[in-house]
Amino acid sequence: MSKKSENFLDFVPKKNPEFEWKLKEDGCVEIAMPNRGFFNRLAQIIWKRPKVSYISLDEFGSFIWNQIDGERTVLDISVPVKEHFGEKAEPLLERLCTFVKTLSNWKFVIFLKMK
Numbered sequence: 001m002s003k004k005s006e007n008f009l010d011f012v013p014k015k016n017p018e019f020e021w022k023l024k025e026d027g028c029v030e031i032a033m034p035n036r037g038f039f040n041r042l043a044q045i046i047w048k049r050p051k052v053s054y055i056s057l058d059e060f061g062s063f064i065w066n067q068i069d070g071e072r073t074v075l076d077i078s079v080p081v082k083e084h085f086g087e088k089a090e091p092l093l094e095r096l097c098t099f100v101k102t103l104s105n106w107k108f109v110i111f112l113k114m115k
Contacts, residue, residue, distance in 0.1 A: 008097055009078075012112040014070035019108055021065075029062040031055045031108055055106075060085065064099060070112060074100055 015021070021031040033053045035044065043049040057065055063084060067077045078096050081089055089095065103109040 008101075009075040009093070010073050011100075012070065012073050013068050013077075013100055013103070013109040014112050015065075015068055016108055016110050023062075024056070027062065028059065029057045029065045031057070033106070055108075060089070060095075061099060064096065065103075068109060 019031055019033065021029055024030050031054070033055055035049065035051055035053055040049070044051060060081075064077060064081060067080055074096060075093075077100075078092055081096060082092055100109065104111065
């Protein structure tokens with residue numbers, strides 16, 4: 001019996017509600033990332049590191065971030081990205097998958113069940 005392999009394009013990303021984010025005046029997204037944990041706390045005391053770091057996304061990343069709604073798959077998100085950026089987004093699926101995986105690694109997005 002063969003095991004069905006999962007396709008990353010079928011995953012449904014959702015913004016992690018643990019992270020606050022806002023749309024800046026220039027239209028780009030800024031995500032607030034709290035610096036937690038023992039070593040971060042130590043760095044805050046000794047070297048006056050901030051309690052919260054702000055991650056600014058570029059135009060491409062901000063557009064994708066705004067497409068993530070917890071209902072669309074990665075493949076579904078690629079359609080408006082292609083329409084908005086055209087050839088500038090190529091290689092589209094590779095870049096999109098890498099970006100969404102990076103968001104997932106930082107826990108900015110979580111994945112719901114595949115459609």
